[in-house]
Amino acid sequence: MERARDPYERERLRMVEEQLVRRGVTDARVLDALRKVPRHLFVEEALRDRAYGDHPLPIGEEQTISQPYIVALMTQLLELSERDKILEIGTGSGYQTAVLAELARRVCSIERLPRLAERARALLAELGYANVWVRIGSGTLGWPDEAPFDRILVTAGGPAVPPPLFQQLAEGGRLVLPLGDPVNQTLTVVEKVRGEMKTQEHGECKFVKLVGKYAWES
Numbered sequence: 001m002e003r004a005r006d007p008y009e010r011e012r013l014r015m016v017e018e019q020l021v022r023r024g025v026t027d028a029r030v031l032d033a034l035r036k037v038p039r040h041l042f043v044e045e046a047l048r049d050r051a052y053g054d055h056p057l058p059i060g061e062e063q064t065i066s067q068p069y070i071v072a073l074m075t076q077l078l079e080l081s082e083r084d085k086i087l088e089i090g091t092g093s094g095y096q097t098a099v100l101a102e103l104a105r106r107v108c109s110i111e112r113l114p115r116l117a118e119r120a121r122a123l124l125a126e127l128g129y130a131n132v133w134v135r136i137g138s139g140t141l142g143w144p145d146e147a148p149f150d151r152i153l154v155t156a157g158g159p160a161v162p163p164p165l166f167q168q169l170a171e172g173g174r175l176v177l178p179l180g181d182p183v184n185q186t187l188t189v190v191e192k193v194r195g196e197m198k199t200q201e202h203g204e205c206k207f208v209k210l211v212g213k214y215a216w217e218s
């Protein structure tokens, strides 16, 4: 059967060259995943023509889909292998979830707002991602039944590493998260080395708030 033509494919390929390759994203698997995932389907119809621009966009409920560069950078910082089991906190639109699902064995994603979680779950299923589980709940508590995780990604900004997430990280695992105040954060990579936290910082970023226990109240 002939594949339906994707009217946004050229824009997507241009996004990868101009916003990612040119700014130093080098991981070929990450670049391929962003060439493949149809980002325009993760925003409402009226915003589709802006889906490949160099910016975040609103997804309802005062939340945003992250800028393509930030998605690529965080995914690269995770240093994924196709055997990895990942926990993601903050499903939002499900776009980052799809990128992770292209690159890893299994993705468990938690979203606190039911409407966003349900929409993302339906879209990811429609796109054929069979290795993704989306759950409605409080992500700062992690997903104990599925732990340990090789990699954990938090796509909302909090004040500190929530202890349950570090506990649920496998030995040798990596946790990527924005840490700071409610407006500005530093993209942070935490590794678990012989049970201890080893931290590196990777520049400034701006995420919506991580809400819940061990994070902001609202």
Ligand code: SAH
Pocket (backbone or CB within 6 Å): 059, 063, 064, 065, 066, 089, 090, 091, 092, 093, 094, 095, 096, 097, 110, 111, 112, 113, 116, 137, 138, 139, 140, 155, 156, 208, 209, 210, 211, 212, 215
């Ligand atoms: N990666 C998503 C980002 C969405 S914005 C995307 O690109 O579409 C961050 C999301 O984190 C929001 O949907 C918000 O509701 C969610 N969030 C904030 N705190 C959370 C928590 N404690 N547990 C689960 N989700 C949370």
